[in-house]
Amino acid sequence: xxxxxxxxxxxxxxxxxxxxxxxxxxxxxxxxxxxxxxxxxxxxxxxxxxxxxxxxxxxxxxxxxxxxxxxxxxxxxxxxxxxxxxxxxxxxxxxxxxxxxxxxxxxxxxxxxxxxxxxxxxxxxxxxxxxxxxxxxxxxxxxxxxxxxxxxxxxxxxxxxxxxxxx
Amino acid sequence: xxxxxxxxxxxxxxxxxxxxxxxxxxxxxxxxxxxxxxxxxxxxxxxxxxxxxxxxxxxxxxxxxxxxxxxxxxxxxxxxxxxxxxxxxxxxxxxxxxxxxxxxxxxxxxxxxxxxxxxxxxxxxxxxxxxxxxxxxxxxxxxxxxxxxxxxxxxxxxxxxxxxxxxxxxxxxxxxxxxxxxxxxxxxxxxxxxxxxxxxxxxxxxxxxxxxxxxxxxxxxxxxxxxxxxxxxxxxxxxxxxxxxxxxxxxxxxxxxxxxxxxxxxxxxxxxxxxxxxxxxxxxxx
Numbered sequence: 001x002x003x004x005x006x007x008x009x010x011x012x013x014x015x016x017x018x019x020x021x022x023x024x025x026x027x028x029x030x031x032x033x034x035x036x037x038x039x040x041x042x043x044x045x046x047x048x049x050x051x052x053x054x055x056x057x058x059x060x061x062x063x064x065x066x067x068x069x070x071x072x073x074x075x076x077x078x079x080x081x082x083x084x085x086x087x088x089x090x091x092x093x094x095x096x097x098x099x100x101x102x103x104x105x106x107x108x109x110x111x112x113x114x115x116x117x118x119x120x121x122x123x124x125x126x127x128x129x130x131x132x133x134x135x136x137x138x139x140x141x142x143x144x145x146x147x148x149x150x151x152x153x154x155x156x157x158x159x160x161x162x163x164x165x166x167x
Numbered sequence: 168x169x170x171x172x173x174x175x176x177x178x179x180x181x182x183x184x185x186x187x188x189x190x191x192x193x194x195x196x197x198x199x200x201x202x203x204x205x206x207x208x209x210x211x212x213x214x215x216x217x218x219x220x221x222x223x224x225x226x227x228x229x230x231x232x233x234x235x236x237x238x239x240x241x242x243x244x245x246x247x248x249x250x251x252x253x254x255x256x257x258x259x260x261x262x263x264x265x266x267x268x269x270x271x272x273x274x275x276x277x278x279x280x281x282x283x284x285x286x287x288x289x290x291x292x293x294x295x296x297x298x299x300x301x302x303x304x305x306x307x308x309x310x311x312x313x314x315x316x317x318x319x320x321x322x323x324x325x326x327x328x329x330x331x332x333x334x335x336x337x338x339x340x341x342x343x344x345x346x347x348x349x350x351x352x353x354x355x356x357x358x359x360x361x362x363x364x365x366x367x368x369x370x371x372x373x374x375x376x377x378x379x380x381x382x383x384x385x386x387x388x389x390x391x392x393x394x395x396x397x398x399x400x401x402x403x404x405x406x407x408x409x410x411x412x413x414x415x416x417x418x419x420x421x422x423x424x425x426x427x428x429x430x431x432x433x434x435x436x437x438x439x440x441x442x443x444x445x446x447x448x449x450x451x452x453x
Contacts, residue, residue: 002175018172019172019173019174019175019218020169020170020171020172020173020208021169022169022170022205022209025169041168041209042206042209042210043202043205043206043273044358044359046270046272049272055246055275056271056272056275057272057275057276058272058273060205060209061201061202061205061206061272061273061276062201062205062276063175063201063205063220065175065177065220066201066220066222109271109272112271112272113271128271130270130271130360131269131270131271131272131273132270133358
């Protein structure tokens with residue numbers, strides 16, 4: 001066992017882990033952060049995406065020991081005092097989900113994308129979340145949600161083209 | 168799935184890393200970004216006795232100017248390659264190909280040196296390194312260093328010139344003299360970023376002619392290859408669509424592509440010709 005110190009969603013943790021423990025399993029099974037899900041187990045689907053030291057990563061493809069000394073943010077850590085993060089809110093409003101399984105990863109990847117590109121085109125959104133798969137084929141509303149969130153985070157009104165979304 | 172148990176070492180310097188590799192037993196795996204290694208360990212296709220994790224070896228990260236070359240630390244992430252001004256200035260082909268690697272999460276962890284040392288035939292960066300005549304600086308037991316040209320680095324499927332106990336430290340990319348254009352043209356399935364075939368082209372134009380062309384082929388054999396016949400046909404040719412199309416006909420000469428679920432060998436040969444024409448056309452600024 002190896003001892004690690006990791007700050008997760010603002011809380012410091014000291015734990016013993018096996019070196020082979022994947023970050024996603026540490027988060028879910030030792031810390032109970034089950035908002036982060038395991039989708040494919042092959043590094044393809046992105047459902048397990050979290051932020052490690054400020055960058056979106058697939059937590060099934062990082063060892064827990066590699067997060068030692070680092071800071072992790074999961075889907076459970078982005079709402080502030082009960083107020084949804086603008087990207088969460090936009091996914092809700094634009095119905096950016098069907099079954100919801102890909103949603104935690106989609107939101108964490110989208111936040112990372114918007115940090116780098118605050119006003120992405122539709123193509124840039126689609127390329128930016130290419131590491132996240134939605135098997136309900138719900139990409140259309142996901143893209144709308146990311147663009148609406150971009151508008152809200154920039155402090156401007158959301159674009160008028162969002163009227164086609166289900167809500 | 169969960170990887171099989173392994174001993175874990177996390178050195179902070181190259182010397183410590185070499186020692187950890189030497190001390191690691193019979194089956195040591197060096198982990199750079201882990202974006203290829205962790206998946207194969209999860210599938211238990213690899214079950215090393217020891218994993219030496221380079222993520223804390225700061226001296227292996229970053230890009231520096233070394234006069235006639237830029238030097239890319241083996242642990243420089245794909246993300247950092249994409250935003251590096253020296254690469255943008257002297258070797259934009261590397262950034263263009265890196266942009267097509269996997270996805271943003273994988274690019275945040277995956278590294279330039281790790282992708283090259285892994286030497287997957289469908290990986291994008293080996294053909295780029297080959298086209299740019301990069302040199303591989305390798306540290307061995309005791310810290311001795313040797314330099315291997317790209318043409319000798321890629322030996323076979325997933326196999327490089329790296330010997331047991333050795334570590335890829337940095338990659339030297341010579342600065343090109345004259346007016347060069349570059350382009351990476353890739354053909355892949357939308358849901359998978361692995362190249363079915365891709366072509367890395369660098370072209371020097373002079374007085375309306377193509378003075379020199381360098382063409383690297385991805386996934387046209389167990390190792391990346393140079394399209395030597397097409398390069399020879401382009402040297403001194405007119406910078407015209409017809410001349411480029413004629414030269415690209417020979418792009419698959421000397422290649423030995425595989426047949427798999429993504430395409431048969433003859434289809435890959437066809438792709439090599441088409442993608443070479445497109446890559447050279449774009450690199451020549453036409």
